[in-house]
Amino acid sequence: MATSKAAISSLTHLRHLTCAASASSSYPARLVPDPPNLIAWVTREGGYVHPAVKIAHSHHFNGLGLVADQQIPTGTDLIILPDHIPLSFRSFESEDSVDSALAQLARQVPEELWAMKLGLKLLQERAKLGSFWWPYISNLPQTYSVPIFFPGEDIKNLQYAPVLHQVNKRCRFLLDFEQEIKRTLVNLEPDKHPFGGLEVHASSLGWAMSAVSSRAFRLYGNKRPDGVHIEVPMMLPLIDMCNHSFSPNARIVQEQDTDNMKMQVKVVAEMAIKEDEPLLLNYGRLSNDFFLLDYGFVIHSNPYDCIELKYNGALLDAASMAAGVSSPNFSAPAPWQELILSQLNLAGEAPDLKVTIGGQEIVEGRLLAALRVLLASDKETAQNYDLNSLKSLSAEAPLGVATDIAVFRTLIALCVIALGHFPTKITDDVSLLEQGVSESSELAIQFRIQKKSVIVDVMRELSKRVKLLSSKETVTAEEAK
Template identity: 55%
Template sequence: MASRGLRAGMSIDTLFLFSSETIRRPFTRQCCRVVQHSRLFGASYSTRLSPNAPDLIKWIRDEGGFVHQGLRLDNEGSSGLGLLSSRVIAKGTEIISLPRHIPLALPPLDSGPDHPDALLIDLARRLPEELWTLRLGLKLLGERAKVGSFWWPYISNLPQAFNVPIFFSREEIGNLQYIPLIHQVNKRCKLLLGFEAVVKSVIENLVSEQHPFGGQDVDAAALGWAMSAVSTRAFRLHGHVMSDGKRGSTPMLLPLIDMCNHDFHANARIVQEADSGSDRTLVKVVAEEKIEEGESILLNYGSLTNDLLLLDYGFIVPENQHDYVELKYDELLLDAAAITAGVQCTAFASPAPWQQEFLSQLNFHGDNSNSRVILGGPEMVDGRLVAALRILFAEDSESIKKHGLNTLQSLTVEAPLGVPNESNVLRTIVALCVIALGHFPTQILEDETILRKEGNSEALKLAIAFRLSKKELLIKVMKTLTQKVKSLR
């Protein structure tokens, strides 16, 4: 059965349906839906790839793995399929342990032509290292298509759909209202469409016995599903020994472990242990704290922005302390901010030579300058931006040399160049926030009204929740800096 092709457009809106375990498993359409989680907005929920998926916990135990008796897979919670504790689990307790043959990984790219996955490896070589999610996705697609795959008990439990932005409609992508993320979404869609042509050129004339995907057509929708499955679930493990004897990090899919949901304050962590008699590693999950009955097993996926959480995982974290808004360091923008703030600075358009020298050290001036700055994150304001404004509002270079650029990049240092200078800097940054807010077509009250409205797609609600989180972050920065202005003496 051939898959249906991808319709033209920047977003991918053809997904998969489940298939039979006893015949070739076709790559077909799927459906997406999301729900709200107590910590996450838009956590993906979907039925499993197979309606008769095997018991994943039993499979791991049968294969020599360990799963704590107090664990169960829950498909009824608002965050979808996840691991819950059915009893109290003490801190330090081993929860899951996978032997080395259970994780799913792409064989080394330097494997020879006689390797069973030689064609998959050849396709993976055509992708750059930064697209490791798609590289591993090729292996996942190959195993999904293979009748009798060792990993079918795991693959059959994967979702039919992933609610990540590459599967949003054009309207839903536009409703993100944030250009840096929209650019990344469109970039991924374009990449998938381009790689579809590459895959077809390699496999179109192969007989089914040689075909890495069981004779099935692989389009951008299938590639998108595979890439999303990897981006939402894979881990990079260290200590893997490559064919040349060197150690490196290898992305792997970890069955059952990847059912743990995310929290920045996780109650469990992944541990790697050397397998005696082998150069490979065992993977374990250990309780970081006491886990009460009925609690989810949670891992920290990393200090990620909402952009990356949405792009790779399909959810956002409200009030994410790692999130930020990206701006461009631009003289015209700074001039507009100064006018909005009611302060004057002629140095924005024509900084003095000594100011240019310091701006070059901050990488804001010169041929290879970096104009990207951020508002938000742990530091609240990009330190390079703070230092640049302090320099541009300064009257001479002596005070700057006295303090040094490292000191000037810190907002925690109280008015290093004097109160008037600091007031101008803070008020200009507040004005930058006002301008950034003005670039969103809708206001916060409108967004909140749409979120409460029934009948909108869950993807649309997720897009609106994303842009709302950016606006709330800008307001938080404004309030914090306004308070600092008031506290200046």
């Protein structure tokens, strides 16, 4: 981020609240050179850590991770954290007067940047001398490989507008929020200052937001008066040393402690874990956009990765003509088609024009249904068809084989157009990586390779379907003779 250098050089305090761009070492350094032993701290605080669980360096996961140094059977409790160890921002309303400036600031953070809210609490604890959580905080990475810290050139290197937009939005927010914090805290008495009088810069806010987004878990918090548990993001010391896998061998469980009836957080072995195997949790079925923006890594062949496109009639006309589909009318739908588009929320007063390809659905149902309806030759059948079937790729050509062939060909052409928006080809990207680039360039290039691969995979899948349907069409034509 452009602000980091200026922010770092202006700091004079002992305990800096900053984050520099990720160094090119094999894993990011911790906040202090020799932080306290986290396992010993958790145990001392009344938690439990299975004797086979160890913290180890992991090249594969770019940092530290947990490993089993001997075999562990399925169902074993691996870590138990008592109620007072997780770090959360439970209730702004119940904070005392010192915290109210913090609560006031937290209320100004937009909901989508929830990590910044808890980040404020983390910064407060980082600044507080003698903080209960210092043994945990000092073990946090000093730097994060998320794109808000990329040099401008590498933000551009992502080549994907939705993520570029998010990165710019986050950077702009951090710069504005730095000013807002200055305004809010300028006349505050030292004992009411939430950061112990330390200055907070965009770069330290970015550090805190990234620490939270890459490590917090959303768990049940306290019960509301109506008995419903609300979801609260929490930082889980030690548990957050587990790296991610879509095939995890451990999972998080929340349970009531039978001794004091308070909620405790556990990690339990989901399967037998062999000696030297890492303990892995599933962070969620996320696209690479989220993995990159929040966690600073990219998953190869991520089954949940997808491409966002804008539903646009003129573009679809161009795509279907390029695909050899005759007389498309995406930009001038008939009134009955317009009605179905409204039902799909692709037309009308406040349409949601963001559609996706890739991921589990391959083609977002709304886009598929729209194409089927707009390329259908038979108004009656289309109008009477159940919308859910029209949205489903597994539904066998609901509006006829010829329509589905035209739909898939149009989608393939749309994919070609989407690929053309990337300034480089996958082969160019691969040779750039082979030449050797900085850590952030590598991540940006890996990210865009994966995005382009999603499009290529969708094209491959749709081509298969066109082939299959074409053979069916031929058989039907033969039979009709």
